[in-house]
Amino acid sequence: MRVAVIRKAHFNAAHRLHNPAWDEARNREVFGLCNNPNGHGHNYELEVKVVGEVDPETGMVLDLGWLANLIRYEVEQRFDHKHLNLDTEEFRTLNPTAENIAIVIWRILRAHLPERLDLYVRLYETPRNFVEYPA
Amino acid sequence: MRVAVIRKAHFNAAHRLHNPAWDEARNREVFGLCNNPNGHGHNYELEVKVVGEVDPETGMVLDLGWLANLIRYEVEQRFDHKHLNLDTEEFRTLNPTAENIAIVIWRILRAHLPERLDLYVRLYETPRNFVEYPA
Amino acid sequence: MRVAVIRKAHFNAAHRLHNPAWDEARNREVFGLCNNPNGHGHNYELEVKVVGEVDPETGMVLDLGWLANLIRYEVEQRFDHKHLNLDTEEFRTLNPTAENIAIVIWRILRAHLPERLDLYVRLYETPRNFVEYPA
């Protein structure tokens, strides 16, 4: 009787793809327009999937209000209306690709979830590009 | 050569989250606004996923028209434009959380599907909250 | 330089279409499944459109945060997770069709907007049915 519960959230942020170990030409070659020095931005749409047994007393896997608040305080307040490279600890040295952002969000949320629950993160960078972690 | 075929459907229903074994205060604490005595409602969007081998003669896993009719008669006609707690046998004593509704729909459909086909149900309670069973 | 600014919001509610001046048969004939005595429900998606001149100092027609709060306190808190016929003053005697709900919301919001701004409301009852007021 394991059920997956998915909650959507979103945050709007600027970012720049860049590897400081590379020179400018290599960065431009690999990251293209995403390497623009002043950054660009996205409406990130986030889906947080939590898998667990249904509690027979509540009929729910977990309290969805609690999950929504967890996402609000731990993800949205951290990243919303920020420049990820310049304004956040997480991406000061880590390249804020969609892959890395998803992994970072997974780790942040994982630390707050009871062990009985499995966690998956899907992150839309645009309506046409998105990532899932773990795959 | 196993392929998943997904068909979307929908039904509009009222429901109330409530555990009769608890007192009013406990119900309100756990279920919040969803415990409103007169109920509230949703446009439930349903995705039924059926997995099986592709029949080499038809090029299809199953007859999608047959599946659409099965969903219409067994799910939509049962739940559409109903108050789930008051108008349906399935939720007269079972709390109609999204988790429980998904499990109930899975069991209804499972009973009509050939054994060679696997079945998964995704149910959107709102565009922002949804569940999957089995996970 | 008049620009329209649109803000989306949503609320989940139960309702029943019913005219108490008619007998049961007439109600069933006109409103069909929507006349179900215990009600059914929807995820109402609301678009509030405000039209006005762009303020040259702010570059904005109005403060979108103010508008979002107005919608939250005057519309969402009033109707979200309610049975419109049983739990709200507005629809105790007024039939909660999508048309009437849109007109009621327009009147509520109109009373709070400065005269210099025009107001339009679009209300989705389902993703397939929606209304606009004024037309």
Next chain:
Amino acid sequence: MRVAVIRKAHFNAAHRLHNPAWDEARNREVFGLCNNPNGHGHNYELEVKVVGEVDPETGMVLDLGWLANLIRYEVEQRFDHKHLNLDTEEFRTLNPTAENIAIVIWRILRAHLPERLDLYVRLYETPRNFVEYPA
């Protein structure tokens, strides 16, 4: 026989809402999180609506491929993957609110369209906030 033809496009950009004539406190008060010094960003979704008579020989209002290219070269290449305030001439001194961006795009496109065609622009800053010009 006037028909409206609408073409969607998109660009991803960073921006910062800011009025240099105001002090920091006033900027923060009016623009809130959108005043973040390093900027934030959006997936801007653009709808370009062109209204005109249907040409009886082609059955079309205008060549949609020509319109798509016009949008690509005049709007997408100008704003996509840019920081609007720092990387574009248009918003070096003009506050890049959704209202102002829509007006700027309208002016750019208007200059390239034959007089017989009317032009309207809708710009989604997020899936929940959008503007239309002219209203």
Next chain:
Amino acid sequence: MRVAVIRKAHFNAAHRLHNPAWDEARNREVFGLCNNPNGHGHNYELEVKVVGEVDPETGMVLDLGWLANLIRYEVEQRFDHKHLNLDTEEFRTLNPTAENIAIVIWRILRAHLPERLDLYVRLYETPRNFVEYPA
């Protein structure tokens, strides 16, 4: 108290853009890939907007079930799963551009609507291209 009521519908059809008065080269130049001799196809999404006074007895502009059936019998059954150029009377000699399809649908529906109601048609040829008639 005029309200607009919008109903969505859809049909899947093949079509070919072609003007028999032109030679092959001219057709290819104007219509590009859409001139492919064997045709291509679309999931046409249709929005039918009807504007009128709200009936105080029903709270509705018109019976939405009646409108849904009108669209089903007059539009969907006529065009769904057809090759528009080869299988329908309407487009045997008329070029099935989105503009022309919208005008044809408007005329078909207009003939069945009471005079007190205004009618508007929006037709999505793809999620990125759509037309509105009248504009």
Next chain:
Amino acid sequence: MRVAVIRKAHFNAAHRLHNPAWDEARNREVFGLCNNPNGHGHNYELEVKVVGEVDPETGMVLDLGWLANLIRYEVEQRFDHKHLNLDTEEFRTLNPTAENIAIVIWRILRAHLPERLDLYVRLYETPRNFVEYPA
């Protein structure tokens, strides 16, 4: 650290479901309207999912621009604005059901992907019907 990266694409095509080994009556019985001799069509929406390790230097699973180009040249240019049965080698004898189209696209793309990457294809024939391969 395996992450899934998903890229959306689309193509518009006509097709006809038909098994030449069957007589007309059997084809009509099994494929219904989809057996219409002149074909019908769809806006196919494609999601290509690639799973692999995140490269620590780029922070990415693979170069998304490379993937987008691969899809453009190998899938879109092959199938877009075509009649699948009449204009493509792949479906001259293979019935172009959604299941078969997904399998064909998977094989085409698989041949171009490095072995370290897993590949999954989701194909929407309509917004209401879609398939996934492998399941």
